[in-house]
Amino acid sequence: MTNHAAFERLVATGLDFSLDTHDAADVEEHLATCSACRATAAGYQADAARLRAIAFVDPPDRVRAAVLGAAARPRPGGWTPLKLLLAAALLLAALAGTTVAVGTLLRLVAAPISPVQWSAVPSEDAFVQDNGTLRLERVAASGDRFVAIGSGSTGAQVVISGDGRAWDRAVDGGAFGSAIVFDVFGDGAGFTIVGSSSGRPTIWTSPDGSRWTATSLGESAGELRSVAAHGGLAVAVGSQSTGDSAGRADLAGAAWHATDGTWQLATVLGATAPGELTEVTWTGREFLAIDGSSVYGSTDGAVWRRVSTGLPGGATRLVADGGSILAAGLDGGSPAIWTSLDGVAWSAAHLPPGARGRVAAVASHSGSAVAVGSGPSGVAAWSSTDGSTWLSSGPIEDSDGGVMLDLAWSDNGVVAVGSVGPRAAVWSGQDTSP
Amino acid sequence: MDAIKPLVETAAVVADGSVPAHVAASLAVAYDRHASAVYGMALRSTRDPELAADVTQEAFLRLMVEVQHGRGPDNVGAWLYRASSNLIVSRARRAAVARRFAPRLLRRDTPDQPEDVALGNERQGHLEYALASLSVSDRIALLMAAQGATGAEIAAHLGRSHGATRTLLVRARRRLRDAMVEREARR
Numbered sequence: 236m237t238n239h240a241a242f243e244r245l246v247a248t249g250l251d252f253s254l255d256t257h258d259a260a261d262v263e264e265h266l267a268t269c270s271a272c273r274a275t276a277a278g279y280q281a282d283a284a285r286l287r288a289i290a291f292v293d294p295p296d297r298v299r300a301a302v303l304g305a306a307a308r309p310r311p312g313g314w315t316p317l318k319l320l321l322a323a324a325l326l327l328a329a330l331a332g333t334t335v336a337v338g339t340l341l342r343l344v345a346a347p348i349s350p351v352q353w354s355a356v357p358s359e360d361a362f363v364q365d366n367g368t369l370r371l372e373r374v375a376a377s378g379d380r381f382v383a384i385g386s387g388s389t390g391a392q393v394v395i396s397g398d399g400r401a402w403d404r405a406v407d408g409g410a411f412g413s414a415i416v417f418d419v420f421g422d423g424a425g426f427t428i429v430g431s432s433s434g435r436p437t438i439w440t441s442p443d444g445s446r447w448t449a450t451s452l453g454e455s456a457g458e459l460r461s462v463a464a465h466g467g468l469a470v471a472v473g474s475q476s477t478g479d480s481a482g483r484a485d486l487a488g489a490a491w492h493a494t495d496g497t498w499q500l501a502t503v504l505g506a507t508a509p510g511e512l513t514e515v516t517w518t519g520r521e522f523l524a525i526d527g528s529s530v531y532g533s534t535d536g537a538v539w540r541r542v543s544t545g546l547p548g549g550a551t552r553l554v555a556d557g558g559s560i561l562a563a564g565l566d567g568g569s570p571a572i573w574t575s576l577d578g579v580a581w582s583a584a585h586l587p588p589g590a591r592g593r594v595a596a597v598a599s600h601s602g603s604a605v606a607v608g609s610g611p612s613g614v615a616a617w618s619s620t621d622g623s624t625w626l627s628s629g630p631i632e633d634s635d636g637g638v639m640l641d642l643a644w645s646d647n648g649v650v651a652v653g654s655v656g657p658r659a660a661v662w663s664g665q666d667t668s669p
Numbered sequence: 670m671d672a673i674k675p676l677v678e679t680a681a682v683v684a685d686g687s688v689p690a691h692v693a694a695s696l697a698v699a700y701d702r703h704a705s706a707v708y709g710m711a712l713r714s715t716r717d718p719e720l721a722a723d724v725t726q727e728a729f730l731r732l733m734v735e736v737q738h739g740r741g742p743d744n745v746g747a748w749l750y751r752a753s754s755n756l757i758v759s760r761a762r763r764a765a766v767a768r769r770f771a772p773r774l775l776r777r778d779t780p781d782q783p784e785d786v787a788l789g790n791e792r793q794g795h796l797e798y799a800l801a802s803l804s805v806s807d808r809i810a811l812l813m814a815a816q817g818a819t820g821a822e823i824a825a826h827l828g829r830s831h832g833a834t835r836t837l838l839v840r841a842r843r844r845l846r847d848a849m850v851e852r853e854a855r856r
Contacts (some may be wrong), residue, residue, distance in 0.1 A: 243843070244839055244843075247838075247839045247842040247843055247846075248835065248838075248839050250814070250838075250842060251814050251819070251820045251823075251835075251838050252820045252835060252838075275846070278846055278849065278850070279842060279846055282796065282842065282845055282846060282849060283814075283815065283842075285796045286796065286800075286811055286812065286814070286815035287815045287816075289709070289713055289796065289797070289815075290706070290709050290710070290713065290812050290815035290816045291705040291706055291709040291816065292705060292708050292709040292712050292713075293704065293705045293708065294704050294705070294707075294708035294721070294722055294725045295718075295722055297722070298704070298708070298722050298725050298726045299700060299704065301726050302696065302700055302726055302729040302730060302733075303693070303696065303697055303700065305730055305733065306692065306693040306696045306697070306733050370701075370702065386702070434743075509739050513694065527690035527692075527693075527694055528690045547690075548690030548693055549690055549693055549694065550690070550694075551694045551697070551698075564694065564697075565693075565697060593697060609701070638701055640701075656705060657705060657706075657816075
């Protein structure tokens with residue numbers, strides 16, 4: 236006698252756990268002949284699909300503002316009970332909906348001519364990861380190729396493209412296993428990805444973005460957050476354990492350098508523990524790295540010294556192109572960019588006031604700078620001709636609730652990467668600068 | 670007022686120390702990466718947007734406090750699942766008590782989420798009703814699975830054995846299916 240209830244249980248189990256080959260074969264055989272159980276199985280699968288469709292929801296923007304506002308650096312004098320009450324009152328006002336239409340105002344003052352017009356690239360299979368979340372966090376170009384990297388709920392993802400519109404997974408995607416990847420860098424020699432594998436700082440290199448070779452930097456726990464290269468000298472920054480414990484409390488900012496593919500640990504003077512160096516770039520004169528509160532400089536990659544504590548908190552990205560150095564991030568829950576000529580003295584750039592969100596990345600090309608990130612309703616982009624005064628690029632279609640996290644120019648054009656909801660997203664930019 | 674109190678409590682903890690910039694920056698990254706999963710799970714388990722916003726906010730503020738004290742979790746996603754599901758269970762209990770004294774909140778039990786309207790999918794509405802008929806732990810397990818967590822990960826986050834989680838998930842899926850069949854039959 237057939238036990239339909241037992242098959243139903245196996246069908247339900249198979250949605251979350253792998254069945255052994257015997258059970259799987261039994262189920263398949265039974266479903267082939269029993270229409271009632273086939274209908275039940277279809278019902279289970281439909282329920283799972285509907286659950287997936289409603290599982291991810293972006294929270295209201297005020298939640299982000301409240302969380303990041305609390306995380307913003309405390310003002311001089313710190314929090315007082317009065318300020319706490321004021322914060323609670325402001326939150327109450329926000330909950331009551333007494334907000335002004337900032338977005339409308341921003342659109343009115345949007346740049347009349349934006350150097351890049353963004354449009355969403357149709358979603359590709361490469362942007363979805365096993366029904367989980369996936370976002371593309373960094374993108375780099377080498378020649379006529381783009382490599383974008385991301386983190387999904389089931390591990391690292393590396394995708395490549397020639398034109399910025401059609402994307403494929405890297406042939407060697409398996410080389411990343413359960414690694415965490417943080418940054419990708421591209422130059423004439425190819426691509427470099429940094430991150431951590433099995434809790435150890437790791438570098439992956441590839442001449443074409445397709446096939447990758449992994450190198451682990453030592454036995455100590457740690458991770459690499461950013462990589463840059465200039466004139467045959469490559470540097471990577473991140474953190475490394477200072478003790479025996481595996482906890483994050485003893486991780487301190489660390490840097491490595493390589494001239495011939497052999498990586499060596501650098502000396503970082505003034506780095507504090509716990510801490511980590513989060514970003515590095517070549518300024519034209521030296522390498523600069525940041526750890527969130529300090530700026531470190533090095534000309535040879537081997538010895539780093541603290542050159543400034545003047546970079547305001549919230550800076551997460553650092554770029555330079557000839558003249559000025561730009562840092563981007565957020566300040567008190569609002570998008571922010573700072574500029575410096577030497578990495579020592581920093582001044583805040585002017586962005587449209589009142590906006591919530593953050594600047595995730597900045598890049599300059601053909602004399603104008605473009606910044607991307609998130610705003611009150613989703614993806615946001617800004618542009619500037621001098622790095623000091625920035626204008627909103629206006630709304631970008633099909634990007635509500637999304638965020639752009641990085642951008643890069645190749646010989647073929649410019650792309651931005653990020654996510655919309657649980658899916659990775661790519662935007663293609665049309666360069667309209669003269 | 671219930672939604673305001675937890676923020677002030679957490680902010681008071683934060684006020685005892687400064688928030689280093691790298692903590693703020695990593696919190697922003699963690700928020701962008703996990704907020705839609707945390708809020709999605711909270712919203713779909715509680716069906717209360719205010720409660721879900723409150724849970725999401727507090728989960729991230731607690732994460733900030735952990736990071737600030739050098740206790741940042743190795744797996745932020747797993748930590749957030751654990752923290753938010755604990756908050757959902759305790760808040761849902763508190764909200765159930767509050768509702769007895771505030772009947773107008775029952776209005777929230779109608780499936781009028783804008784995203785449902787946008788989907789135009791009647792069955793999606795059925796699913797929300799059916800989900801609401803399950804226990805909170807059943808809902809959390811199903812939503813974690815829908816967000817891509819494996820059976821083993823769900824077991825770890827719920828603090829249950831692999832076998833117990835397997836039984837819980839199979840039963841939850843069957844209860845959901847039964848509730849769906851019942852709702853669809855009523856149409």
